[in-house]
Structure formats: C-alpha cells, structure tokens
Amino acid sequence: MELDDAVLHFPFASGPGGTQPEEFRELRAGCPVVPVILPSGDRAWLASRYEDILTVLDDPRFSRDLSRAGAPRLAEGFDASLVKDMIVGMDPPEHTRIRRIVQGAFTPRRIRTWEPRVRAVAERLLDDFAAGPGRTGDLYEGFALPLPIRIISELLGIPDDDAADFRRWTETGLSLTRWTREEMLAAHREYVDYVGALIAARRTAGVADGTGNGTGNGAGDDERQGDLLDALVGARDQDDRLSEHELVQLVRALISAGHETTATVFTRGLYTLLTHPEQFALLRAEPERLDAAVEEILRYVPPGSGGTPRIATTEIEIGGVRVKPHEGVIAPFGAANHDPARFADPDTFDIARVDPPSHIAFGHGPHHCLGVHLARLELRVAFETVLRRLPGLELAVPAEELAWSEGLRVLKLQALPVRW
Template identity: 45%
Template sequence: MTTTEPKIFPANELDRLEPDPLFAELRADAPLSRIQLPYGEPGWLATRYEDIKVVLGDRRFSRAEATGRDEPRVRPLISAPGNILSVDPPEHSRLRRLVLKAFTARRMAELRPEVTGIAERLVDGMIERGAPSDLVADFALPLPITVICEMLGVPFEDRTDFRLWSDAFLSTTRFTPEEVALYSQRMRDYIAELVAQRRVQPQDDMLSDLVQARDEHDRLSEDELISMGQTILVAGHETTASQIPNFVYILLHHPDQLAQLRADPDLLPRAVEELMRFTPLGAAVGTARYATEDIEVGGVLVRAGEPVMAAVASGNRDESIFPDADVLDLRRSGAHHVGFGHGPHHCLGAPLARMELQVALQTLLERLPGLRIVDEESGIDWKTGMSTRGPERLLVTWDQP
C-alpha cells in the first residue's frame, strides 16, 4: 500500500445531526483519501457520490475478500464468514433470494395496515399517559421492534435482551471488546434456540421459512441460517428506530418544510427520501470492500488487495449531485440518495424501512398537533459510543385537546 500517512478517522466530535465537516473538506481536496479507523489496517475513504457508487457497485470491490483480514472498522467485532453482509455474489444472491419475498412492494402494501395499527396504538398510549412523552421509548423503538418480531418470529417480550445485544453489536466505544464478543455470542445462541424450536414446531414466520430452506432444500448452511436471523433482527429495527426521532428532530428544526408536509400529505414518500438523504445516520463510515485488481477511483489508483470504504453520508451531501445539498428540500427531485446503499448489498429491508417511516411520520403528525420538543438541552440525550447517530431519549409534547 502507499506510504501516504493516513488520517485518523473519525477526527471530530459529531454535533447532534450535523454532517461531519471533514467530509466537505475531503470532497473538495482529497475525494479518495487514506484513513486509519480505530480498528484494523489503514484503507481508502471515498467521499464523492459517484466514487461511492463505484465502490459499492463494481464487482471488482469485494466484501468476501475481507475474510481473514484485519479489515478497517470502527468497532472491535469482525463480521463472521458466511454472514450475508460479508459475502459476494453468487453466494450473496443465493442468501438474499431466501428472504427477498418478505420485503417486496406487494408484501409491504399488505403489511401497511398492520403497521399503521401498531403506530396508532402506540400514539393512543402516549395520549392516554399524557405529555411529556419519550418519543424513542414510547414510539420509535416499539414500532419497528414489534414489526420485525412478528415477521421474523422472535418473541416481543425478549426485546430488552436483544436490544442490549444489538447495541453491543453496533457499539464503537460504549461496550468493551469483551462485552461485544459476549453479547454477540448470546444473540447467536438465542437465534439458534429459536431455530431449534422451529424445527419442532414450524410457524408462519421467516425463521421457519429459513429452517425449511436449510433442512428440506439444503439452500444454506446452519451458520448462514443463524447469521441471517441475527442480521435481520438487528437491521430490521435499528435503522427505523433511529431515523424516526432523527426525522422528527430535523423537521421540527425546519418549520417551513414541516408546514409543507402538513399541508400536503401526498408529499410524504418524497419527504422520507429527502430526509434519508439529509440525515447522517452513521457515526463514521461503511464496511470495507477490497479491490480484487488495480482500479482507479476518483483519479487515484487503488491497488489489488487494498480496502476502500464509502462515506455514504458524504455522498448524500455531494454538491455536484445535489444542488444546495445542505438545504432540506422535501420537494427535491433528481439523483437518488445512497442512504440505503447501492449495488448488490443495497439494503434488503429498504422497502420495509420506507413504509415504516412513512407510517410513523403520518401518524405522529396527524395524531399529535403541535408536536414539539420539550427542551433542547434537558429533553434530549444523544447517543454516544455507537455506530449510529440520533437521540436515545427525546421528550416531546403536543397541543392537548
């Protein structure tokens, strides 16, 4: 690898949901730059939209090549071999097809009334208890957790345990490396126990479908089955649970855009896409992909065997792609954001997340007139030591009838 001294990254304490100022500097002066993350070997960081799409979409960049390497990362845990997030096509395509039917547009349309009912009941509880309410604990977390539990076949009453394990999985500094390893194994053991139960008593859920694919059709290994269950459980609620309070926070700080959305509910799907673009969910950068041959990215030659990471939050603020990129515009059209990734590893659950976010915002805005934050300082606790950003407590109030 080149001897250029890598930048230590992340280099800044991130302010709430403001974009990391380092990204704008890198897009302008060093769109592909050498960095050193807290764990693993040095690597390259792509910060421009088009370069990010190359890294995420070009088959000459491989996730599977990270296996056995000390890949650059912000957390101690290394992705296990066989996990859908750490393999390439055709293995990745094989695993993805096993659960793809659960996330089709048709299935989301069928599921939407049920999700709406869950959201309505959660708001009923908020209204019954009265303001103030913690939007995270009372709404943002239980909504996607309830949905993914029902889809996957995980008991909702176990949510306290798997939320702890999920937090450890996504930890950068909140948990020690030993705790991360311990809780990761506990989650794995938990999924393995549920798999064993489904072998005895199949249910109408995704875990039962995966067990059948394993036992009757030999379409995945036991390790792949358990890893798939872990991944769906974590990813199936974490993004939405973080983005609901993030989106509410951002809308409340852009009252002109919020007024447009209230006046025109048909704007909701486009609004969710713009909020996905605008909101920097990740606290650092994505997983490394290794070049399988020499390839030029952003005018820089990346040698075979070198890792490259994509700063999705930076790509979504690329001024050459999104005019006035730092302006929230719920009527924005044009290039599509990369908030759900790009290429073979484009987020499998994106249709579910989109639908849940639309339902969540619609329900909150319709049912809680005058929704607002109780206090900017005492009413918000921001996540620290995690790979995702956002409030972990957000006290809100609304106009009482």
C-alpha cells in the same frame, strides 16, 4: 499517496445537530479519496464523492468479505468471526444465493399487505404514548423503537418480549469504541445462542403439531403471513439451501436490521423537522408531500457514520488514487448524499427538493438494503401517525441538550423528549 500517509482519523465528528462532518465538504473539493486512520488503528482509503462511492459499492472488484487478508478493522475489538456467514459480509455467488431465499418476503407487493398491520401497531403505540401524564414523553422509547421491533418480530414469527436484548446485542455489534472486544464477543455468543434456541423451538413445534419443519411459507403464504422463520428453517432442513450457521446469522441480521435503521431514521428525521419549523409547517399544510419528505429525510440524515469497508481484490483506480489489492475503501452514504455535484444545495433540508430521488441511504449495488420497502412503509406510517395524532408536537428540551450516541457506527439520538 500511500495508506501510511494517513493523518486523518475516521469517523469524523458530526456537525451541530448531527449534521454531516465538515471534513467531507473539504475533501470533495480538494482530495476526494484519502487515507484515514480507523478506531482500530488500521488504515483504509476514504471516498467522499457521490460517483466514487457508487463505484466502490457496485464494482465487483471490491469485496465485502472482511476475513480477507489485510482487510482493515473498523473497531479494535472486531473479530472477523463475528460476521462469518452473515449476508452483509458475503460476495456473490454466496450472497446472491442467500438473498434469493429471503427476498420474496420483502417484495413491494408482499410489503403492501403489511400496511394495515403497521398502521394498527402505530395507532396502538400512540394510544399508549399519548395517554402518559403531562403530555410529554420520549418518542424514541415510546414509539420509534417498538414499532419496527414489533413488525419484524411478527414478520419472522418470533416474540417481541426480548426487545431490550435485541437492542443491546445490535448496539454492541455496531460498536467502534463503546465496548471492548470481550464484551462484543460475549454479546455475539448470547445473540447466536438466542437465535439458535428460537430455531430449535420452531423445529420442535413443527414436529409436535405434525406439520414438520418449515411448512409455513413466510415468503408467500397469506394464512401464515408473519412466519418467515418457518420458511427459513425449511430452506435449511428441507431444501439444504442454507447451512445451520448461515440460518442463524440470517435471522440475526433480519432482527437487527429490521429495527435499528427505521428507529434511528425516524427519530433523527422528526428531530430535523422540529428544528426546521418552516419545513414542518409546510408538511403539516401539505400532507401530500409526506413521501417526498421521507425521501429528503433519508437523504439528509442517513444513519451510518461510515460504511463497511470494501476490500480491493485487484489494483483499481478510484478518484485518482491507485488502490492496491487487499486495501480497504470506506464509502459513507452520508458523504454521497451531500455531494453538490449530485444534489443542489445539499446541506439544506428541503422537502420540496426537485432533485431526482437518487440518494443512497439504503446503499447501492448488490448489497442494496433487502428491507427497503418495509423501512419506507414503516417510516411513512410513523410520520403520518405522529403528525396527525400530535398536532402541537415540539421538543421538550432545547435541541442542544439532546444526547447523541458515541462510539457507534451509527449516529443516533439516545432519546427524543417531546411535548404536545
């Protein structure tokens, strides 16, 4: 089988209520690695089994560098310059170098110190949300989105007044077919200019107050806990561990990843609970199951419709297929998380699941999500707060009337109207 034999178009349409595409089940049973046609018209291999997907994510013979010759483009308007010097598109040792600079701010111990603040923000947002007229509202706009935006903004030490721009720039960067190449490039330039201005203002402030650049240690200074941006500017200006473009791209990545995943997973997770009333009732009756419920939500509704392609640097066999150098392989997290060879009855949503917590909603291997501990904290606090504060919670419209995103690399609800 060759890439030119591709007849399937990827991403596949989701099932009812945002469930996993039926094609994954069919492919796992018959042809677990197949060539597919991407929205750009390029070809790539698609893996659908848990073990094969883990191999693609972890094997150093697969590169994340989409500027490599022959690398497939997901979107027609994709330009490799959009991800130049971004941590998500780097391989070791460059990826390892940049990850080490920032990972101290996201250790389990460090994230635990943020729990009181996350809870305070969640409570304040629910105060405002519940005070609205008619005991109805959009929980996505009123709670799910502003919670992680405020937290990542405080952690970085930047204003959250530009949340609407963060959202627009992030969604444009996730486009498959929704925006044109020109629109994607324009949004990219706006985002880079915005972050560049933040960095310049921080440098100016450092000079004005006599402290110099980067004196606040965002990865470990308890007095200036939220000021990760100071630490990153210091890594550039004092230690020369980042180039200027790497600094800008790293801040961009932290802002976008710091709110998109949490908001999407919370909204889809709450929708899943509301449309599985027996599971919702179990969680209300036994709130000690909350951690397990969060993990099952992450397994059941990972936000991505398909992973970033990995590029083979040498010929390698995967799932019985010989992948040639420069060919791309897509390893979607959702397909892995619904593989019956790894999870019993995987298409059943079950917060009492006894399978080991081995889902890969946060990825696997060197690119395993840097903010995994923060995301889990935000999700746990968000669900606990909403379930406690809104005991009569239910969808305000029939589930089939809800609008889902189209043309993006993530699948998410555009709104979650509820009443209580």
